[in-house]
Amino acid sequence: MRAVPTWIDRVHDREKVEQCIYDIAFKPDGTQLIVAAGNRVLVYDTSDGTLIQPLKGHRDTVYCVAYAKDGKRFASGSTDKSIIIWTSKLEGILKYTHNDSIQCIAYNPVTHQLASCSSSDFGLWSPEQKSVSKHKVNSKITCCSWTNDG
Secondary structure, three states, rough: OOOOOOOOOEOOOOOOOOOOEEEEEOOOOOOEEEEEEEEEEEEEOOOOOOOEEEOOOOOOOOOEEOOOOOEEEEEEOOOOOOOEEEOOOEEEEEEEOOOOOOEEEEEOOOOEEEEEEEEOEEEEEEOOOOOOEEEEEEOOOOOOOOOOOO
C-alpha cells in the first residue's frame, strides 16, 4: 500500500524561515487540521489544504494542540507557559498559565476535561469550571493521554 499526499504545505515565519511543526490534530469530523508551528496555531481545510486562518495568541513556540471529541473546542500549549482554549469558530475564549513550558495536552473523550502538563505541574480544566486545578509533580511530564472511557 502506498500513501499519496492530497496536499502539502511548508510553514514559514515573517522572515520566510521554515518553521518546525511540533504537533497536529484533526477536528473529530475530519474537516479541519490544526497545526502547532512556530508561535502560531494554523487551521487548515483538510479537503484541499487551504489555510483557513492562522491563530495568534501565544508569544513563543507552540508545542501541542488537541481537539475535544465533541468538536466544539480545541486547545494549544506553548513554551510561553500558556494554554489557550479556542472555539470551533476560531476564537480564543480562555487563557491560563503554568509555571513552566507546556509539554503536552489531552482532552478527556467523555467529560471534555482538558489535562495540560508542564515540566513541574499538571492542570485539569473542564468547560463547567471557571478555574483550573493544578497539581505539582516531582519529575518532568513529557506526554499525557486519557483512556477511551475517560
